[in-house]
Amino acid sequence: MPPSPFVGRRPHLDHLLGAAAAVGSGNARTSLVVGDAGIGKTRLISEYLARSPLARTVVGGCLELGTEGIAFAPFATVLRQLVRDTEAPIAGGELARLVPGLGPVPEATEESRARLFEAVLTFLEESALPGGLVVVVEDLHWADASTRDLLVFLLRNLDAVPVHLVVSVRSDDLHRTHPLRRLLPEIERLPGVARLDVEALSQEEVVEQAAYLGRSTDPDLLYLRSGGNPLFVESLVADPAPLESALPDGPRELLLRTVEALPETTRAVLGLASASGDRVDHALLAEVAAGSGISELELDAALRPAVDAQVLRATEDGYVFRHALLAEAVYADLLPGERIRAHRRYVDALDHDSPGRLPGETAAQLARHAHIVHDHPRALVAAWAAAEHAEASAAHPERLGLLERVLELWEMVPEAEHLAGAPHGEALRRACQAAHVYGSTRRAVAHATSGLGATDPSIHPELTGELLMARGRARSDQGRADALEDLEAAAEYLDRDHPRRPALDAASATALMRLGLDKESERAARAALACAQRVGDRVSEVDALMTLTNLLGEVRGLVGEPVGPRSSEEESEADARKGPEGEAVTAMLHRAIDLAQRTGQVRMEVRAWRNLAIHLDQELRLEEAYRAAERGWRRCTELGVSRSQGVGCATTMASLLNDMGRLDEAEELLDRLPYGQSRQEAYRLNLTAMFHAFQGRWEQAEEALTAFTRIMPRDISSPLEYLNQYYARLYLLMYRGDLVEAARSVGLATADIGTMAPGRFPHYGLTVMGDLVLRLRQHGGTEERYWAQNLVDHLRSDLVHRRGPVSPLGRLGYRIMEGFLTDKPTTALEHFTEAVRICEENGYRGIQFRSLMGAFHAALDLGDHDRARTLLERFGSLQGQGTAWILRQDAARMRAALAAAxxxxxxxxxxxxxxxxxxxxxxxxxxxxxxxxxxxxxxxxxxxxxxxxxxxxxxxxxxxxxxxxxxxxxxxxx
Structure with a gap:
């Protein structure tokens, strides 16, 4: 058969070459090549690769292996090609997870996935120089979850580098529940991404293709029969039967016409190959064929006609069907017995070590073939082994899928515990851990609950304690109070001398803190700290230090102590009490940073830098806080997590810049941040929404909040994680003028996550709610007055009368809130005047604006127009140094109020x-x-x-x- 002609795709090829030209100028581009099966996507990409002006090209394909799919399959192939073609030595590190031979695989930690993503990104950026790089990812519709996650990460972060990502997607495979149905529209909206739809050929192009293949026929009939699909045109033209009589049952049968003409042994080998999918390794196929009585020489002789007929294409180490549809057709044509025998041959071939095979890929393939033939014992063992390899590759979703396959098979295999080398409860504990790491806390709780039901505490007391602790942690992340019951129960099985006891105490301290039980949390944190230091558990020691500094240093910005009018002596006494404690917390945070650095706890170190910045902010040391956050960001770059953990430090920097009144710089920083992963990206979106609200950009604010909830849905997010979303929406509604809706949103947030409960109320929440009270009162409507009083009552009953330690910034927020809530203008003016002084002395420009506004309205209520005018002028002079839209609106509102007075x-x-x-x-x-x-x-x-x-x-x-x-x-x- 002559090679398929390249017909009707010149505009598509020009599109790809145009993208390559842009890439050559130093701008990354992504082309999504989308079309039905057989429409010519692969041929188009091949023509592009042959003509691409970029220096290097690499191709990786996704594999149709279902749940047991090989994680990161296309990128592992791409990386191996690049490593093989790179002359300079390559440092392994995280890349060793996907490229064997680069060195030892690092121990799996919570940061492994983030560091792996950044390592892949950096390696692609380096490989693109000089001359540019084309990376092709074929068949994204078959991609595993980890591949999709890594692809999105690259799309968001490849920027000013000459990389052209070309991704093919079979559109007719995207059923209603396919994960790409939701993901593709999001990808298409990203900068630098263009969708290229490959449509059916026109009738004239079908005739041109047929003529090139050496057959003239009825153009109307050929177009009608092929539907303009180049693969079907080629198959119809190659069929020796007259077109009028070529009446196959469907596309697969049409494709089989080429196979039917091949020798019997060739057809048998193609059937064996199709059981592997659309591609197969030669060495593996040889073993499988040998099990069917076909020698290596006979195999070579059988493969030659298939390659000559372009049914198969030979690669460097195996064979690929000319089209996935052809592989599917050959496989579908096998009789049930032939399929089972083929899969059994794969099971036998894969169930022993063979040189050159990668253990992780082998285990995943074996799990699939054994499951198809209902060889449950071998399927269970293979899935168990593949799950371990997935953990080492930081492939969290694939690990979870494999462990759930193990659990599915457990009841079918009487000797499961012996084969796995672990009890049923341990398998469920690992599934709980995998689900938790993946972010599915509900599944984590369900697996741990099943594990407790399957475990006899008298036989496995330690495992029972581990399961209770795992479920307690998952429930704690959900913000559930019953987390404490689990953690307390776990303590009965993990006694004081148990090596896991420090971790348990640290988890209990965190859960107590999240529920606002600060005194109990402090006791648990101190116990965890002492225990961890005694047994040398540095991980739990850092964890306990983090919780303890949260509690003592007010890094959450919580308030709890009422601040009524105080004498200067009382204020000095409070500051004196806070000063030494603040220094002690600072010292503890520096110890946590040092410990985390020495023990390689990346996530904890970054968290400590952020907490240090927030603690210094709470101590009214704004410039120092900014420098700490900046240092944390630099450390993220040094540690290879700048695009994951680093985004959190950068959002802290942006928030502090806003507090300084430097909103333009804060927005610029957020705009140039790389795409963060999961929760870090959600925090960035939340802050972006707030800044849009400050600038009066309502639609953009709504879009950012919608994106936040896509990344962090409420049903799988803890209350503390979702807290800021409610505050951002409060700002949006209030500044947009929807005052009653803003007040209602406070009630909704309180009912949902207990916004006014202990542990939920940062200082800026106090001031913005106080501001809302003022606006509601000034509006003057009956409904507005009702909601103003309702909010005042809630704030006073739920917050003002709570007792507890308060940071200097917390006291400032409390003072401002009291100024807004009081109905005594003289008292309000005192509070606001003092707040203005504190803000001015410590550089808190953002809060100073709100304090000046409150003081202005208090002076106006007192009839002191001269003082009000002075405060307005002061507001205006500061406003000249600010750029927020809301400041201009507030100034106009104040001018109008003064004019009316x-x-x-x-x-x-x-x-x-x-x-x-x-x-x-x-x-x-x-x-x-x-x-x-x-x-x-x-x-x-x-x-x-x-x-x-x-x-x-x-x-x-x-x-x-x-x-x-x-x-x-x-x-x-x-």
């Missing part, structure tokens, strides 16, 4: 007889705002704006808005 003095100087409110409306109209936008800016309805604007035009003799603005400029009003 002293109408005679202000209106006397206004030309044209305009009232202060009319002048305010005209000022906003001059900015090009619509009536609705003017109303939002001035907190009045659009209808009221229209009335004021009509009065303005009448007084100024203007026929329209534009003329009114022009006349106002002539009069010096603008």
């Amino acid at each position: 002293e109408p005679v003095r202000v209106s006397a100087g206004l030309p044209g007889g305009l009232t202060p409110r009319e002048a305010e409306v005209l000022t906003e109209v001059a900015k090009g705002l619509s009536n609705r936008e003017v109303g939002q800016a001035l907190f009045i309805s659009a209808k009221t704006v229209s009335v004021h604007l009509s009065n303005v035009m009448g007084k100024l003799g203007a026929g329209n808005r534009t003329a009114a603005v022009a006349r106002a400029r002539e009069l010096g009003l603008l």
Whole structure:
């Protein structure tokens, strides 16, 4: 058969070459090549690779292996090709998880997956220089979850490097529940990603293809029969039967016409090969064929006709079917007995060591073939071994799938415990751990519960304790109070001398802290710390230190001690008590950082840097806090986790910049951050939503919050994780003018996650809720007044009367809240004036704006217009150094309030007889705002704006808005 012609795809090829040209300029690009099976995706990519101007090309394909799929399969192939073609020595490290021979595989930790992703990214960036690199990932529709995760990570982080990612997807395989159905639209929205749909050929192109293949036929009939699919056109043309009589039952039968003409032994070998999927290793196929009585010489002789007929394509170490549909057709044509025998041959061949085979891939393949033939014992053993290899490769979802396959087989294999070398409860404990690491806390709890039901505590007391601790940790992450019951029960089986006891005590301390039981948490943390130091458990020691510093140092920004009016002596005494304690916490955090560095606890070290920054922030040491967060970010780069853990440090930096009043810098920092992984990315999106709200960009804020909930859905997120989403939405609703909805959202958040419960209320939450109370009161409507009082009652009953340690920043937040809540203007002015002083002395520009606004309105309520005017001028001078949209709106609102409070003095100087409110409306109209936008800016309805604007035009003799603005400029009003 002559080679298939390249017909009708020139525009598609030009698209790929255009992307390559952009890549050559130093900009990464991704092309999603999407189309039905047989439509020509592979041929298009082959033509592109032959013409690509980029220096290096590598190809990796996803494997159709189902749940037992080989994790990272296409990227492992790509990396091995690049390593093989690279002359310079390559440091192994994390890459050794996917490329054997690069050195020892590092021990699996919680950071392994993040570090592996970054190592792959860095290696691809280095391999792209000089000259550029094409990375092809074929058949993404068959990709395992880890491959999809790594691909998304690369797409988000490959930026100014000459890498062209080409990804093929079979669109007719994307059924309703396929994971790509949701993922593809998200990928397509990413910068640098373009979708290239490969459609059916036109009738003219079908005729051209047929003519090239040497057959002229009825063009209408050929087009009708093939549907414009190049693979089907080729099969119909190759069929010796007349087109009118070629009536196969379907596409697979049509493709088999080529196979039917081959020798019997060749067909038998193709059947064996198809049981492996669309590709097979030569050495493995030789073993399988030998089990069927076919010698190596006979195998070579049988394969030659298949290669000549282009049914198979020979690769460096095996064979690939010319098209996956052809492999599927050959496999579907096997009789049931032939299929079972073929899979048995694979089981026999894979169930012993063979030179050159990779243990992880072998175990995954063996698990699949053994499961198909219902060889349950060997399937269980293979899946158990494959799960261990998946753990070493940081392939969390695949490990979980394999362990769940083990659990599925357990009841079918009487000797399962002997074969696995572990009791049933241990298999369930590992499944619980895998689910927890993967982020599925519900499945983790379910597996641990099953494990407890399958374990006799009198026979396996230690395993019982481990299962209880595992379930307690998972429930703690869900924010459930019954986590404490599990952890307390675990202590009955893991006594004080048990090596796992420090970890248990540390987990208990964390759970208690999350539930707001700070005193109990501190006791547990100190016990964990002492125990860990006694037995030399450095991991648990750092964990306990983190919790203890959270509690003592207020790194959560919690408040709990009422702050009424105090004397200066009382304030000094409080500061004196806090100072030494603050220094002690700082010292503990530095010890945690040192311990984490010496013991290689990357996640804990990064967490300690962030906690140090937040603690210093709580101590009103803002500049030092920023430097600590910055140092943590630099350490993330040094440790190879800048795009995962580093995003958390960077978002802390951005938050601190905003506190300094440097919103532009904060937004710029967030914009240039790399894509973070899972929760880190969610935190970045949450802060991005808040900044959009500060700038009045409502749609962008909503989009960011929607993306947050996609990454961190409420049903699998702990209350503390979801807390900031509620605060960001509160800012959005309040600044957008939806005041009642904002108040309702506080109630919803309280009902959902206990927003006002201990452990839930950071200092900025106090000030923003106080601000909301003020806006509700000023609006003056009945519903607004009701919600204002409702919020005041809740804040006072749930927060003001709670006792506990308070950081300096917490006391500042409390003072500002009291200023907003009190109905005594004199008291409010005292609180706000002191807050302004503290903010000014310590550089908290963001909170200073809110304090000045509160002081302004308190002065206005007292009738002290001169003081209000001074505060407004001070607000305006600071506003000149800020860029937030909300500051401009607040300033306009304050000017309007002052004008309304002293109408005679202000209106006397206004030309044209305009009232202060009319002048305010005209000022906003001059900015090009619509009536609705003017109303939002001035907190009045659009209808009221229209009335004021009509009065303005009448007084100024203007026929329209534009003329009114022009006349106002002539009069010096603008």
